[in-house]
Amino acid sequence: MEIIELDPADGDLVSGAFDVMRATHAADHPESPAPHRAAFIKGLSYPPPDEDEAHFVAVEDGQVLAQLGIGMPNRANLHFAWAWINVHPDHRRKGIGTALLDHFIAHAREHGRTEITLDTHMTWEDGIERSKAGQLFLEKHGFKLALTVINRRCAVDALGTDTEQALLEKAQAAAGDEYEIISWVGRTPAELVETMARIDSTILAEVPLGDLDLEPETIDVELRNAKADRTEAMGIVPIHTVARYRLSGEVVANTAVFVHDDGEFPDAYQGITIVDKNHRGHRLGLLLKIVNLRLLRENFPHVRAIWTDNADVNAPMIDINVTLGYEIVDAGGEFLRKLEA
Structure with missing residues (x-):
């Protein structure tokens, strides 16, 4: 071999x-x-x-x-x-x-x-039972579980029409008039790239990382555009909805779903949903995800399900996802090994 x-x-x-x-x-x-x-x-x-x-x-x-x-x-x-x-x-x-x-x-x-990771699927609660072979292999070779994420799936029509509308209206009322909700399909509009880069730079500081020692990375306009170039080249289409704070003009909350541009692939992937810590408590996360869900259904009617994962300790986002109809499939375990000098 x-x-x-x-x-x-x-x-x-x-x-x-x-x-x-x-x-x-x-x-x-x-x-x-x-x-x-x-x-x-x-x-x-x-x-x-x-x-x-x-x-x-x-x-x-x-x-x-x-x-x-x-x-x-x-x-x-x-x-x-x-x-x-x-x-x-x-x-x-x-x-x-x-x-x-x-x-x-x-x-x-x-x-x-000096630090390396591999991940594997694992059983979680009443989800699908997964083999322990991957976990046992990693533990045998000196890896330890550092982060557990729960994988969930949601049908795009999981909520009834009335239920979805009621949730949307409650979220809109909580957000009030301080925020402008903006959506788009494909590349980020040029006038929003800089403010989107700023909020992207906060992701690693805000999401739970378990025992992974990772520092936030500064995302600049050049890098964000380069990432968009790659996404486009791979035939992946982003669907974005953001909240822009009217007083500052800055994007303070963002969600995105990604689909393959082939017209037949039935699954979409929920990306990071993030709300600036100074603007939490206004149901912006729920509001953006419902608006974005509607945009997905309108533009990609062949997509039947959205997949997401959240750290098992990320209770606020898990609560939103459960409200939207996401159901547990399994878990992903990220296993860490520190290499000897």
């Missing part, structure tokens, strides 16, 4: 890597959104501007048996790296996963990283 760095121009290996992703999804968590082929392939050619990515495949006799992806921040949190490992179900328990983990550790050390 060889571990080969994946060249985006090598169509056979790229197809093999995607086939492994599809097989592991079908075996391990088929209820989750399926891997999207076009987004995966395009993502290889358009890496994130704020991360250094590396992709590898384990190959034997010309066949891809497993896939390793590595991400490393390149602007802040330079001590950190994460990875994802997929081993085809037909080739497990042969040491391939361990070989790829060793490759990840060596790569991280080579680039000066």
